[in-house]
Amino acid sequence: MFRLEDLGWNEFFSLQWPQSEQDEWRPARIAEENRELYKVFSEQREAVAELAGKLRHEAQSRADLPAVGDWVLVSGGWGGVLQGKDRATIHRVLTRRSKFSRKSAGTRTEEQIVAANVDTLLVVTSLQQEFNLRRVERYLSLAWDSGARPVVVLNKCDLCEVSAIADAEAALAALRVPWVVASATRGDGILQIADLVSGAPSVKTCAFLGSSGVGKSSLINALLGTDRQATRDVRAADGKGRHTTTTRQMIVMPGGGILIDTPGMRELQLWDAAEGLQQTFADIKAMAQQCRFRDCRHEREPGCAVRAAAEHGELNEERLASYRKLVREERFIEAKQDAAVRAQQTKELKRLMRGVNRFYRERGR
16 A cells, blocks of 8 residues: 555646545556556555546547556546456546657657656666667657656676776766666665665656666666566677566655666657757757858758867767767658648548538538
């Protein structure tokens, strides 16, 4: 049994639960999702919940449906009902304080919310293999736009040389993002991470993000002091990870604080990351103020200060290439979003006109 405050409930959410709904619906937090069945935590207990038909019908996209970390209003499932086979019903998703989103995998242009109402995003990367700064930049571009604070975790420091740690720290210092050097097996950095989720002065929610095999579940086990999350070794041949966490899960820490474990993401496409790109690449943004043209793309335009900085060694060429790639991807996604909106509007207009034509046909009979 939980107190709502132990789950992260605060005034921001309580203001969205009017007196008129308090006798019928109760607040709960999404702890796990599995094919539109949800595990929810509330002050009564945990329960299995499903979507109300009205909520499902009115949802314009997947982003309107609950995600792990969301606060929702539910009915049923408690007060003895849970002891039978009835499920709780989710009627409304409360407005989110933050969300980490990406474009959903596949060809559809749709937002997928990975974790909602998160205070700190722990971007976990492994030092066992070569540090991938380009992938960290991609994560940070999305993280800065989420409304949560990103922190990079350099995990498996016990399996690499000191020089590799120093190189990774220097790269992160240039990005102006905080980091923690950690080892789940040796205990390095565990206390620092625990401080981020300690729950003082109020309950914090931290989500672990990263590729398969970087050690997210091992870090969570170290924080909990128990082997709760399943783990597997990386492949010896290429150091690539294997999925152990298969669904996003919310875990309430015994000492206070909330963790969200996420499956390893092999595909991480941008979604509404324009502001995050500007923050991740703040150095390029500052240089761009000196470009001749305000809409300079830093490619072939004359008088480009950014390209000049790269040519004179003041800006890393790979970093500039990463920036260009992410900006192109963001613009492509934005264009597809606009096209999808136009297609939906056209569909709605056609449906409306069919109704109008039917009305006039029937009136003329």
